[in-house]
Amino acid sequence: xxxxxxxxxxxxxxxxxxxxxxxxxxxxxxxxxxxxxxxxxxxxxxxxxxxxxxxxxxxxxxxxxxxxxxxxxxxxxxxxxxxxxxxxxxxxxxxxxxxxxxxxxxxxxxxxxxxxxxxxxxxxxxxxxxxxxxxxxxxxxxxxxxxxxxxxxxxxxxxxxxxxxxxxxxxxxxxxxxxxxxxxxxxxxxxxxxxxxxxxxxxxxxxxxxxxxxxxxxxxxxxxxxxxxxxxxxxxxxxxxxxxxxxxxxxxxxxxxxxxxxxxxxxxxxxxxxxxxxxxxxxxxxxxxxxxxxxxxxxxxxxxxxxxxxxxxxxxxxxxxxxxxxxxxxxxxxxxxxxxxxxxxxxxxxxxxxxxxxxxxxxxxxxxxxxxxxxxxxxxxxxxxxxxxxxxxxxxxxxxxxxxxxxxxxxxxxxxxxxxxxxxxxxxxxxxxxxxxxxx
Amino acid sequence: xxxxxxxxxxxxxxxxxxxxxxxxxxxxxxxxxxxxxxxxxxxxxxxxxxxxxxxxxxxxxxxx
Ligand code: SF4
Numbered sequence: 153x154x155x156x157x158x159x160x161x162x163x164x165x166x167x168x169x170x171x172x173x174x175x176x177x178x179x180x181x182x183x184x185x186x187x188x189x190x191x192x193x194x195x196x197x198x199x200x201x202x203x204x205x206x207x208x209x210x211x212x213x214x215x216x217x218x219x220x221x222x223x224x225x226x227x228x229x230x231x232x233x234x235x236x237x238x239x240x241x242x243x244x245x246x247x248x249x250x251x252x253x254x255x256x257x258x259x260x261x262x263x264x265x266x267x268x269x270x271x272x273x274x275x276x277x278x279x280x281x282x283x284x285x286x287x288x289x290x291x292x293x294x295x296x297x298x299x300x301x302x303x304x305x306x307x308x309x310x311x312x313x314x315x316x317x318x319x320x321x322x323x324x325x326x327x328x329x330x331x332x333x334x335x336x337x338x339x340x341x342x343x344x345x346x347x348x349x350x351x352x353x354x355x356x357x358x359x360x361x362x363x364x365x366x367x368x369x370x371x372x373x374x375x376x377x378x379x380x381x382x383x384x385x386x387x388x389x390x391x392x393x394x395x396x397x398x399x400x401x402x403x404x405x406x407x408x409x410x411x412x413x414x415x416x417x418x419x420x421x422x423x424x425x426x427x428x429x430x431x432x433x434x435x436x437x438x439x440x441x442x443x444x445x446x447x448x449x450x451x452x453x454x455x456x457x458x459x460x461x462x463x464x465x466x467x468x469x470x471x472x473x474x475x476x477x478x479x480x481x482x483x484x485x486x487x488x489x490x491x492x493x494x495x496x497x498x499x500x501x502x503x504x505x506x507x508x509x510x511x512x513x514x515x516x517x518x519x520x521x522x523x524x525x526x527x528x529x530x531x532x533x534x535x536x537x538x539x540x541x542x543x544x545x546x547x548x549x550x551x552x553x554x555x556x557x558x559x560x561x562x563x564x565x566x567x568x569x570x571x572x573x574x575x576x577x578x579x580x581x582x583x584x585x586x587x588x589x590x591x592x
Numbered sequence: 593x594x595x596x597x598x599x600x601x602x603x604x605x606x607x608x609x610x611x612x613x614x615x616x617x618x619x620x621x622x623x624x625x626x627x628x629x630x631x632x633x634x635x636x637x638x639x640x641x642x643x644x645x646x647x648x649x650x651x652x653x654x655x656x
C-alpha cells in the first residue's frame with residue numbers, strides 16, 4: 153500500500169493545460185498500449201479499441217448501465233471518459249463550451265497548436281468549434297442536402313448490381329460470399345470518390361488511408377510511416393492541383409471555388425475538408441451496410457418481412473441505424489468541469505458513443521430488441537447537435553439501396569463462418585461470410 | 593391540429609421530410625421548413641405525429 157502511494161508521488165507530473173507551444177502532436181503522459189493489455193473492468197478501464205469491445209459492445213453497455221455507471225473512465229490514452237447513457241451523450245454533444253471538437257478520433261497523442269491552425273482544425277467542420285464551425289458547415293451543407301443527393305440513387309443501384317454480378321455464379325446452399333469484402337466496402341468509397349472527382353481506380357488507396365486514420369490508433373502517429381505514394385496528404389495535393397488546372401463539376405472544384413466573406417478558402421481548409429469527406433463516409437457506411445446484412449443473415453423472420461413487405465424498408469433502415477449505429481465520436485475537455493460527479497480535466501478525452509445512447513432503455517422501448525417497424529425512433533446514429541453528420545442523406549441512400557439490392561438478389565442467406573469486427577471508433581463487420589440459400 | 597418547427601433546434605436530420613413530405617420541405621442547406629402555416633390538413637394527423645416522434649433533436653411539436 154505504502155509503496156503504491158510513494159510510487160504515485162514520484163510519478164511524472166502529467167502536463168495539464170495548453171499543449172506545449174510549437175508542438176504538432178503532444179502526449180500528456182507517456183503512453184504505451186502494451187502496458188495495458190486486456191480490459192478487466194470497463195467501468196474503470198474502458199477501451200473502445202480493445203479488440204474484444206466492438207464484437208460485444210451492446211453487452212458492455214448493458215453491463216455498465218446495470219451496474220449504475222453512466223460515465224466510465226480509463227487511464228488509457230492519457231485519460232479518457234466514456235458516457236454511455238443517452239442523457240450523458242446528449243449533454244456532451246450539446247455542450248461545445250466544455251467539450252471541444254479539436255480532435256474527434258481518440259489517439260495516443262493529442263493535436264498540438266502547430267498541427268491545428270485554430271479555429272479551422274485539421275478537418276473542418278468536424279474538427280471545428282463555434283463560431284467557425286457554423287461557417288465551414290454552411291459551406292458544405294448544400295452539396296449534401298437531400299435534393300442534391302437524391303439524383304445519385306440510380307448510380308448507387310447500378311453499382312450494387314454490378315458488385316452482385318461480380319460475385320459470379322451462385323449455387324444456392326453452397327456458395328459463400330463475403331458481404332463485407334465483396335460488397336459493403338466498395339459502395340461508399342466508389343460514390344464519394346466520384347463525387348470528389350477522383351479516379352475510380354484509386355479506391356483501394358482510399359481504404360488504406362481510412363484504415364491508417366481510424367484503426368491504427370494504438371500506434372504512435374509518428375511511427376505510422378507509410379510510403380509516399382500512400383500518403384493521404386500528398387495524394388490530395390495532386391488531386392487538388394489537377395482540379396486547379398482542370399476545374400470540373402465535382403466537390404473538389406466546388407471547394408476550390410467556394411468563398412467565405414468574398415475570400416477563397418485557405419488551402420489547408422480545402423485539403424482538410426476533402427480529407428474529412430473521404431475519411432468520414434467510407435468506413436462508417438461500409439459498417440452500417442455490413443451490420444444490417446449481418447443482422448438479416450441471423451434473423452430470417454426479419455429478412456422475410458423485408459423481402460415481402462418493401463413498405464417496411466424506411467423503418468427498417470432507421471432501426472438498423474439505431475441498433476447498429478457505426479459511429480462513436482470523441483471530444484477533448486476544453487476546461488476543467490464536474491460532469492455528473494466526474495472530475496473532468498482539461499485535455500482529457502471524452503468518447504461520444506452514439507451507438508450506446510441508441511441502446512438506452514430509458515430512451516427506447518425494448519432497446520436491445522430489433523423492432524423492424526419501430527414507429528418512434530429518435531436515434532442518434534448521425535450524432536446530435538451542431539455536428540450532425542453532414543453526409544447522413546448520402547449514407548441513408550447508400551444503406552437503403554445496398555440492402556434493397558442485396559435482398560432482391562438473395563432473398564435467403566445465413567452466416568457462414570466467423571464475422572470479423574473492426575477495431576476502434578467505427579463499429580462494423582470487416583469480414584462477413586454468408587452462405588446464399590436462395591437466388592431471385 | 594397544428595405542427596410547430598423550432599428552426600434553432602433543427603439540425604437537418606431530414607426525418608420529417610422523409611416521413612411527412614406533405615408537411616415538411618427542406619431548403620438548400622437541408623434544414624427543414626414547414627409547408628404552409630402549420631395547420632395539419634385532415635388525414636395527415638398521423639404523419640405529423642410520426643414526424644414529431646422521429647426528430648432526434650426534438651425540434652417538432654404538435655398542439656391541438
Ligand atoms: S427531423 Fe428534426 S432535425 Fe431533422 S430536419 Fe426535421 S426538424 Fe430538423
